[in-house]
Amino acid sequence: MNLFSDIRALVIDRLAAMAEAGALPAGLAMDNVSVEPPRDAAHGDMATNAAMVLAKPAGLKPRDIAEALAALLRDDPRIDTAEVAGPGFLNLRLATPVWSGLVEGILADADFGRSDMGAKERVNVEFVSANPTGPLHVGHTRGAVFGDALASLLGYAGYDVTREYYINDGGAQVDVLARSAYERYREACGLSPEIAEGLYPGDYLVPVGEALKETYGKDLLDKGEQYWLAEVREFATEKMMDMIRGDLAALGVEMDVYFSEKSLYGTGRIEAALQDLEGKGLIYEGVLEPPKGKMPEDWEPREQTLFRSTEHGDDVDRPVKKSDGSWTYFAPDIAYHYDKVSRGFDALIDVFGADHGGYVKRMKAAVSALSDGKVPLDIKLTQLVRLFKNGAPFKMSKRAGNFVTLRDVVDQVGADVTRFVMLTRKNDAPLDFDFDKVLEQSKDNPVFYVQYAHARVRSVLRKAEAQAITLSDCPKLEDAAEVAVAKKLAEWPRLVEIAARTHEPHRVAFYLYDLASEFHALWNKGNEKPHLRFLQDGDPAASAEKIALPRAVGVVISAGLAILGVTPAEEMR
Numbered sequence: 346m347n348l349f350s351d352i353r354a355l356v357i358d359r360l361a362a363m364a365e366a367g368a369l370p371a372g373l374a375m376d377n378v379s380v381e382p383p384r385d386a387a388h389g390d391m392a393t394n395a396a397m398v399l400a401k402p403a404g405l406k407p408r409d410i411a412e413a414l415a416a417l418l419r420d421d422p423r424i425d426t427a428e429v430a431g432p433g434f435l436n437l438r439l440a441t442p443v444w445s446g447l448v449e450g451i452l453a454d455a456d457f458g459r460s461d462m463g464a465k466e467r468v469n470v471e472f473v474s475a476n477p478t479g480p481l482h483v484g485h486t487r488g489a490v491f492g493d494a495l496a497s498l499l500g501y502a503g504y505d506v507t508r509e510y511y512i513n514d515g516g517a518q519v520d521v522l523a524r525s526a527y528e529r530y531r532e533a534c535g536l537s538p539e540i541a542e543g544l545y546p547g548d549y550l551v552p553v554g555e556a557l558k559e560t561y562g563k564d565l566l567d568k569g570e571q572y573w574l575a576e577v578r579e580f581a582t583e584k585m586m587d588m589i590r591g592d593l594a595a596l597g598v599e600m601d602v603y604f605s606e607k608s609l610y611g612t613g614r615i616e617a618a619l620q621d622l623e624g625k626g627l628i629y630e631g632v633l634e635p636p637k638g639k640m641p642e643d644w645e646p647r648e649q650t651l652f653r654s655t656e657h658g659d660d661v662d663r664p665v666k667k668s669d670g671s672w673t674y675f676a677p678d679i680a681y682h683y684d685k686v687s688r689g690f691d692a693l694i695d696v697f698g699a700d701h702g703g704y705v706k707r708m709k710a711a712v713s714a715l716s717d718g719k720v721p722l723d724i725k726l727t728q729l730v731r732l733f734k735n736g737a738p739f740k741m742s743k744r745a746g747n748f749v750t751l752r753d754v755v756d757q758v759g760a761d762v763t764r765f766v767m768l769t770r771k772n773d774a775p776l777d778f779d780f781d782k783v784l785e786q787s788k789d790n791p792v793f794y795v796q797y798a799h800a801r802v803r804s805v806l807r808k809a810e811a812q813a814i815t816l817s818d819c820p821k822l823e824d825a826a827e828v829a830v831a832k833k834l835a836e837w838p839r840l841v842e843i844a845a846r847t848h849e850p851h852r853v854a855f856y857l858y859d860l861a862s863e864f865h866a867l868w869n870k871g872n873e874k875p876h877l878r879f880l881q882d883g884d885p886a887a888s889a890e891k892i893a894l895p896r897a898v899g900v901v902i903s904a905g906l907a908i909l910g911v912t913p914a915e916e917m918r
Contacts, residue, residue, distance in 0.1 A: 346450040346457055347838035349391065352423070352437065353380040356393050359417040368413055370403050380437075382836065389428070389436035390832060396433035407433025444831035445822045451834060451897040452818040458837045458904050462845065463504030469685050470496045472696035473593070474511040477585040478522045480549055481592045481751040484698055487776065488727045489751070490767040490910070492696040493598045494850035495725070497908045502845035507690070508601045514582050515606035515677060521545065522585065523578035527565070529554025530577070534563050553584045592751045597760050597910045609680045615672060618683035618715070619650075619665060627653040627714055633664065652679070657710035657718075678704075679711045686716045693722045694848060699773075702726055723848055727772045734780040758783055761911045765792040768854040768909055786917070788865075791858045795902065796914035798861035801868060802899035803915050805879045809892055814885045820893035824877055826867045830894060833863045837901050850908065857905045864898050 356378060363369040378399070383392040396411035403410065408429060415427035415435055426438040451457045472492025475485050496506045525545040528538035533554040540546050557565070557580060565573045586603070593600070609615050622628050632646045650666035652675070665676045685693055693712060697704065705724045712722040732739035732749055739749055754763050757780050766783050769791055770776045786793050809816065822828050836856065844852035871877040879895055881887040903913045 346447070346454055347460075348443070348447055348835040349380050349839045352391055352439075353378070353393075355418065355421055355423070356380060356395055356414070359414055360395060360399070362417060363410075363413060369399070369405075369410070373399055373402055381839070383436055388430065389426070389438045391437045391439070393435045393437070396429075396435060400433065411435045441822065441828065444828050444835075445820050447831055447835055448820045448822070448893055448897045449818055451900055452893060455900075457900060458841050459501055459503070460838065460842050460845070461503040462842050463499060463502050465503065465505045466691040467505045467507070467689060468499055468692045468694065469507045469509055469688075469690045470499070470694045470696070471509045471511055471685075472496075473589075473598075474513065475589065476513045476516075476518050477582050477589060478518050479545060479547055479585065480588055482748040483730050483732060483751065483754055483778070484727070486596065486751045486754055486763065487730050487767045487772075488696050488698060489593060489596055489598050490764045491725065491727055491772050491850065493596075494764070494768055494853070494909050495694065495696070495848055497910065498841070498845050498850045498853065501904075501908055502841055504845070508599070510600045510603045511681060512582075512586065512603055512605045512607075515610055516674070519578050519582055520574065522581050523574050524570075526550050526553045526557065526581035526584075527573065527577050530557040530561075530565065533558040534566055536566075549588065550581075553581050556580075556584060595755050595760060596751060596763065604681065604684070606677055606681070609677045609684075614684065615676050615680040618680040619652075619676065621683065622652060622679070622714055625714060627656065628665070629653065631662070633661065652711070652714075654707050654710035654714075657713040659706045659710040663707050663710075675707060675711075678708065679715070682708065682712050682722070683715050686712065686720050690720065693720060695722065695724045696772075697724055697726050699726050699728045725772050725848060728775045730767075731775065731777045732780070733777060736781075739780065754778070761796075762792050764910050765795070765854060765906075768851045771849065771851050788862075791854065793917075794865070795854075795857045795861045795906070797917055798864045799899060799902045799906070799913045800915065800917045801864070802895045802902070805892060805895050806899075808880060809888065812880070812885070812888075814880075814888050814892070816896070817886075817889035817893055819890065820897075821890045822894065824870075824874075826863075826870050826877065827894060830860075830863045830867050830898065833860045834897055834901055837905075853905050853908050857902060857909075860898065860901060860905075864895070867894075 357375050360369060360373075360375065360378070364371050364373065378393065378395045380391050380393045383389055395414060396407040399405075399410055400407040411429040411433040415429055418424045418427045418435075418437065423439055423443050424437055425440045428436050430436050470492055472495075473481070473485055473489045475481055481489070493508065496508050500506045521544060525540070528540055528544065529550040531554070532538040532551070557577065560580070565577070619628055629651055630648055631651045632648050633651070635646070647668040649664040649668050651662045652665050654663045655661060663675055664673050665679065666672055682693070695708065705726070708724060709722050712720060732754075762783050766778055767776065782790060783792060784790075786797075788794050822831055840852060840856045844850060867877065871879065879888065879891045881891060899913075906913050
C-alpha cells in the first residue's frame with residue numbers, strides 16, 4: 346500500500362481520460378509526472394507537477410491543463426479539494442476517511458512500506474574492508490553501520506543484496522603485522538619486545554603472541570625472519586580477522602562474503618582481469634605526465650603498463666604495473682572488481698573512508714570498462730567521526746595504540762545507540778559523536794526520541810491488554826493531530842523507495858525522528874484534551890479505535906529501526 350502511488354495512478358488515469366476526450370494530445374509520456382508532499386504543508390496533502398511537465402509537449406498552457414485535471418480529480422471520493430496554484434501546480438487535499446483507511450491498511454499489511462522496486466536485482470555492497478592489522482576503529486564503525494543499513498534498506502526495497510568484506514591481506518602491511526606479532530611472541534616467551542618504529546604497538550597483539558607461544562612453543566625464537574614470516578603472517582592475519590568478526594558482531598553486522606586479496610596473487614586472476622582490458626585496447630605501455638602542482642623530488646618519467654581509464658571518465662590514465670614488473674595497488678583492485686562483475690551482480694556499491702576519495706574515478710572507470718558499461722558502481726565515502734566526552738575530545742585507546750576502537754564506542758553506549766547516531770548525518774558529512782549527549786533523555790537526542798515513541802506505543806498496548814480491550818483495526822481519526830500522524834505514516838513507502846534509489850539510509854533515521862515528533866505531539870495534546878487519549882476511561886470500544894493509530898506507528902517505527910539495525914525499545918528506563 347502506497348498512498349502516493351495510488352494518487353499518482355489516479356492522476357495518470359484522469360490524464361488518459363483527458364487525452365481520450367481530446368483535451369490532451371494522445372501518446373504523451375507520463376514518466377516525469379509526480380505526486381509528492383507539497384513544500385508547504387499549508388498548501389495541502391499532496392501536489393502534482395502534471396500540468397507543468399506536460400504543457401510544453403502538449404502545446405498548452407499549464408494552468409489550462411491543471412484546471413481541467415482538477416475538475417476530473419474532484420470527482421474521486423478520495424479527493425476533498427484540488428486547487429491550482431501559481432503557473433500550474435495542482436495541490437490536493439484528501440478526504441478524512443482516506444487517512445483512517447491508511448491506518449487500517451497498515452494494520453492489515455505486515456509488509457507495509459516494503460517495495461518490489463528492486464525487482465530482485467543482484468547488488469553487491471562492499472563495506473568496512475579494513476586492513477587485518479588491528480581492531481576496527483571509530484571510522485570503520487561509521488562505514489560498517491552505513492554499509493549494513495544500506496544493505497538492509499536495499500533488501501527492504503526488493504533488491505537481492507550481498508554484504509561483502511574485502512580482506513586486504515596481500516600487501517606489505519601484513520608483513521608489518523607479522524613482525525609486530527612476533528615481538529609479542531618473544532614477550533610471551535619471557536623476552537623484552539622490540540617495538541621498533543613502524544610496527545604496530547597496540548596491546549591487542551599480546552594475545553596473538555601468547556597464542557603463537559602456545560602453538561609453536563619456543564621453536565620460532567632465534568630463527569631468521571625467512572623461517573617464520575610466512576607462518577606468523579598467516580597466523581596473525583587469521584587472529585586479526587577473528588577479532589574483526591567479533592567487532593562486527595558486537596555492532597550487529599554479519600557479512601555474507603569475506604574475499605581475500607591474497608587469493609588474487611599467483612593464481613592468474615590479476616592477469617585475467619588485465620587481459621580482459623587489453624582485449625578491449627585499454628592496456629598499453631607508456632609514460633605518465635608529471636603530476637600537477639609541486640613536483641615531487643623523486644619523480645622521474647618511467648615507462649609503465651597503463652590502463653586507459655580516461656576513456657571511461659577518469660582524469661588521467663592509471664598504472665597497473667610498475668617499471669620493475671611488480672603490480673601497483675590498483676591492479677588487484679581491478680581484479681577484485683572483475684571477480685564481482687563475473688559473479689553476475691547487476692550493480693556494485695563500495696563504501697570507502699573519506700581518505701579514499703582519490704580512488705573513486707579510477708574504480709568507476711575500471712568497472713565501466715570491465716562490464717562494458719553494463720554494471721554501475723556507486724562509491725559512497727564516509728566522512729570523519731569526531732568523538733567527545735565531558736565536553737572534550739575523547740582520549741585515544743591504549744589497547745589499540747593510537748585510535749579509538751569500535752569496541753570502545755559500543756562498550757560506552759551500546760550497539761543500538763551507536764548505530765542510530767552514526768546515521769543521523771549524511772554519509773559524506775562529518776559527524777560529532779558526544780558520548781554524553783547520545784545517552785541524554787531529551788528531544789535533542791534522536792535515538793531517545795524515536796525509542797521513546799516506540800516505548801510509548803508498547804506502554805499503551807500493555808495497558809490495553811491489562812484492561813482486556815479487544816483491539817480494532819478500524820480507526821476513527823477526527824482531530825488534526827491524529828490526521829497529522831497518519832499523513833506522516835503515508836510517507837513511509839515513498840521514503841523507502843527514495844532512500845533506496847539514492848543509497849541514503851540516513852533518510853530513514855530522519856523520517857523516524859519526524860514521525861516520532863508527530864506522535865509525541867499527539868500524545869501531549871491528549872494530556873490537555875481527554876478525547877485524544879488512546880485509552881478512553883470506561884469506553885473499551887472507543888479505546889480500541891483510538892489505539893489503532895499508535896499501533897500503526899509502532900509498525901512503521903519497528904520496520905524503520907530494523908533497517909537501521911536498531912532494536913525497538915519496549916520501555917524506557
